[in-house]
Amino acid sequence: MENLIPSPCYDVEARNPNEIWKTDDILERHTPLLAVQIALCIFFTSIFYAILRPLRQPRIVAEVLAGFATSLFVAADDSLADTFMPAKGILSLETYANLGIMCYVFLSGLEMNFDSILQVRKNDTGIAFLGIVIPIVMGMGFFGGIQKVSDTLAENKGVYIGREYLFWCLALPLSSFPLLARILTDLKLLYTRMGKAALRAAMFSDTYGWVTFVALIPFSTDNAKGAILSVFSTMVFILLCIFVLRPLITKHIDQDTRQNDSTVVFLLIGVFVCSYITDFLGTHPVVGAFVYGLILPHGQFTELVMGKLDNFVTGAISPLFFFRVGLTMNLRVLAHQKHWPLIVLVILLLATPKVLSTYVATFFFDLPARHSIGIGLLLNIKGALALIMLNMAWDRQILSAVTFTIMVCAILAMTVVAPLFINSIYKPRKRYENFRMRTIEMLRNAAELRILSCVHNPQQAICMVTLLKTFNANRISPLHVFGVHLVELTGEAAAAATALLADQMDHHLMTHFGSQDSTISQSKSESTISNIFTTLQKEDNTIRVDNLQAVSDYRTIHEDIHSLVEQNLTALILLPFHKQPNGLEEETNEAYREINLKVMQDAPCSMALLVDRGLGLVSNTNLHIVMVFVGGPDDREALAFAWRMVRIGNSGNTLSMVRIILAGEAAEARISTSDDAKWATIRRVDDERQQVLDGEYIDSFRFKAVYNNDSITYSEEEVHNGEELVSLLQALDKDECDLYIVGQGNGRNTIVFSSFMEWCDNPELGVIGDIIASSSIGSRSSVLVVKQFGSEEKGCVRQIQQSSGADDV
Structure with missing residues (x-):
């Protein structure tokens, strides 16, 4: 099977503008051909995603496999290849794919909190650092082994060997922070110690990836002087974005109380402007898109942008880039290698450096050995940046078909295997079997009472706070309240809020609500609920308050509540009844009832349902x-x-x-x-x-x-x-x-x-x-x-x- 994506050499033909689509075979024209390719991509992606979704696999895996399946489909007959993947259609395909990856990377930057990157703890930095150094060192050894057993790498005769080492060692240590956040949300491990440590380490690893991408990618060309100038000018541009453009955008968003579609469109123009600038400076368009997303303020504005763009970008635009990566894979080249079993072994062993690095971290940091293996598996999850690097090396003919296919197969294998192993090892039910919480009956009167209070809206929060005040905590018998705002996951965009939440969960009072990155237009519901629970601590210093969020699909949010109970060792879950007073009538929400029933069914501690009949309106406690x-x-x-x-x-x-x-x-x-x-x-x-x-x-x-x-x-x-x-x-x-x-x-x-x-x-x-x-x-x-x-x-x-x-x- 030959490569479906040929070397990037295009024959651009000028056509009469008056003959748009006027031909016997409409697939001869670029736009209809692109439409068919997009439809083919979405069709195969939907099939693979439906198959892999029960296995907790991310969408990116389905998109790459869809491209590979398409390559098999069109390779079965030359006429199919000429019809659906002709050489003349590659330029349009790549243009659309690059547009999609720019938007995808922009949303990835939007998901990462710039302030949180600067606040990563020392232990997490150390774990991430070992997860970078050890894979680089071991990766060089693996690459040397591949060189000796491969039959085709000798073609380069040493010309590109150094650059191949560069791309190989850049891609291997990377971890995808946005993708990991989504997988942890699906696995209900976001609130566990292991999940939070992996997420923070992935944030550091992702930051490393972008820094090295900016600093080293320009040197993949022969112009060393131009590469130095490119890196310097790109760094100046990034600093201008952080210290000049970011305050201006934040000020504009603070003053714009409407925040409607026109605001989103206006700011979306900045994605393409920044992408053009970094491309002109000699780095890559995705750098500008990522930096632009990173500097935008978080809060309600972030949710607005993600809600408008995420489903369209991840569902219709960006899949074509990963689809194209799958098209480029050439397993036939690997199968024809004399020592192909050793190559398969290397693909499997490429997952070990991350696991080994986190295991080594157990000797330096307070990390259980079992958790270190889990963190290592999670950090093996790769994302868009690793595939962007490999795709760039392929386009510049730095990586051979063997090396490129080996790395893509390794990335897919690591991303697929991690959720499967983690889901089998860290099943929630299995965790609860060894977790027997204290009941209030068995709790000593002088012991601290830890309560998880869950609410959906500010009215319920007021009622809960009124109830909690009646406990009359004192220094001998203090009260620790975890106020949890239950937020429905309405799309993949909400995973951003989940990721940001997990990063802030170690703070007693979530700084997410009061960070400098917040805007005036931040979600009023979130800040109000946070402030309502915080009044407990302000009025009584024997009461500790932690404000948290649980962002998930309502069908599975009970698992997040159970995880929070286990994580915080609470003895009681307080839940609002699904009927709430609304004037002279009661407002009923059946979704709340389903949550209550599921929490009650397998709760790992005692629980209570509060039927509010105006308790929050009581003037005193x-x-x-x-x-x-x-x-x-x-x-x-x-x-x-x-x-x-x-x-x-x-x-x-x-x-x-x-x-x-x-x-x-x-x-x-x-x-x-x-x-x-x-x-x-x-x-x-x-x-x-x-x-x-x-x-x-x-x-x-x-x-x-x-x-x-x-x-x-x-x-x-x-x-x-x-x-x-x-x-x-x-x-x-x-x-x-x-x-x-x-x-x-x-x-x-x-x-x-x-x-x-x-x-x-x-x-x-x-x-x-x-x-x-x-x-x-x-x-x-x-x-x-x-x-x-x-x-x-x-x-x-x-x-x-x-x-x-x-x-x-």
Whole structure:
């Protein structure tokens, strides 16, 4: 199979402008031919992306493979090659591809925060530095081996050997920061220690790549004097962009409150202007595009630009560049090599330098060996810059077909293998199996309580802050709040915000909201939510606050919440109910409900749903709280929650604890027809055990709290049937408390609660919570429904599973 992309020598033919597309064969004209090539690229890319997407593969892999598949398709018949990939159409193809890569690189620069690059930590810099030096040294050895076993490299007779070394060693150490950010988001590893370390190291590596690209690429020509002048003038241009152009653009965006499409179009012109300047200076057009994207201010403006351009650029323009790289690959040349098995071995071994470098870093930095291997695999992910370097070397005939194909195959292999290995090694469920969080019930009263509070909008944040203030933290028992803004990932452009978030996650208060790079027009919702949570720390120095973001698809954002719980060792997740007051009516969002249900299904710690009925409008934090206790682990967790609110005598909160004692018909256990006698016995034993634990916890609460705190009252009420239960809850609501705290209690094995559960509008609230929150009672009080971590596993279900497993053995 011959190369489909010939050497760049074009025969430009002048045509009569009055004969546009007027010919028997329309594919003879440039524009229709280009349209067919674009369609072919998108068609094959869509097929490969659909196949590779479940394997967490980035789109760039599908685009390169689409080009290679097209080369096989047209190589099957000379007429197909003449029709779809004729030599006369290469100029149009490359022009369009270069336009696409300029836009792609511009968006990549827009994703990277210029201030964050200057704030990379020492350890991350060291990991990245070793990840550059060791691959360069080992890469030279690999290249020397390729020279000896290859049958065709002798053609150059040493003329381009030094330049081949240059491009080989420049491309091998690179890591793609934007591509890695997207993959970490897909793998739900963005908030882990390993993910953050890999992302920061990739940022440093990406910066190194662009610096070396500017400094060394001009020397790939024979004009050394011109190369020095090119590097110097390009550096002057970059400095002017940073210190002159950047402040002017920031000032213009601050003053332009509209930020509409015209603003985006006006600034987009700068991409092509800067690209032209760096190309004129002798470097490369992508340098100007990247620098221009890097200096633009971040915030709402970044989201606006990315939202307007990202889908079009990544879906219709830039794929043709990577498609062209796939077209240029020539596996037939490798197959005809005498020592092709050794070449295949070298392709596989090219992934080892990065892993080895991060493993060496474990001896110098505080990095677990297991994480070092994961970071090394992640840093092997290459992106556009490595392919740009190789493509430039191919166009300038510096790299041979063998060397070029080997490097492209190695880049593809490393990028494909990394997500597969990481996904199999660091499965979220496997991480949670070894992660057993403390519940509030088991947490010592003097221990720090760490709460992950998730919100979608400022109104929910105000309500959450009002609730958190009632904990009355002190120096003996402090409170650590992680305020998480849940942001829906509406497209690949939002990965930029995710990447920037991960870079800022080590700060107690996210500097992203107050950095000098922010503009007046930055997202009001983000800054408002951040400021609302920050008031907790400003008003009480015993409360620590970290403002975070979780940017993901709503279908999988629960995994990000679980990762944040594991990362920050929180004991409770606070989530807003999917119904929110909006004037006299309630606003319902089913997407929020789906998130709550998924978080609840596999939460790695206790969680609570807050039904807001105006809690955020309370003028002070001295609340009248009613805690309804029926029994079970969820109710004990709810009581522990309420207990912490009033554990200080002068807290200002009042707690009315009402214990409902089931008697008569209400106490009858539900017996399923599928239960045999053995299972029924296990259920009864578990119910008795739960009753013992309930009694012990209630006695402890009464002795330590009720008898020593006048703000706490305790009462017991007997309930014989469902009607009495509803009547009791209606009577309690006449006192018009500010907040109800109840346990979810879905595991209660009684006939009354089972029948109520069948009619619940919101089963996630449990029977008691659903009755209080329903419109039939008409309660205006907010409700907090608590579910204890592992409550289902602690019940009869777990014992039944263990018993069945024992029998099987």
